[in-house]
Amino acid sequence: MPNISEHETDAEREKVYRRGYVHGVQAMISGIVDKLSYDERQTLEVWFANVLTPWSQGTAGSFLPPDAPRLG
Numbered sequence: 656m657p658n659i660s661e662h663e664t665d666a667e668r669e670k671v672y673r674r675g676y677v678h679g680v681q682a683m684i685s686g687i688v689d690k691l692s693y694d695e696r697q698t699l700e701v702w703f704a705n706v707l708t709p710w711s712q713g714t715a716g717s718f719l720p721p722d723a724p725r726l727g
Contacts, residue, residue, distance in 0.1 A: 670713065676720050677711040695726045 684699055691699070702724045710721050 669718065673711040673713065673720075677707060680707060680723075691726070698724050698726060 680703070684703070688696060702721075706721045
């Protein structure tokens with residue numbers, strides 16, 4: 656059975672993973688934002704704020720990242 660310090664390490668690793676995932680999504684969105692319609696940008700902004708951000712903070716969802724909305 657793992658000890659408490661191993662759990663803390665796992666929790667910290669998950670936080671780092673979630674932060675890194677969000678930064679990657681931000682970079683991807685910034686690379687395509689000029690090619691999106693207004694509605695598509697709005698859809699991504701709402702998803703980012705209401706779904707991805709809570710997940711990244713460990714306040715919602717499972718370990719796996721939430722699916723991005725389909726655009727188009």
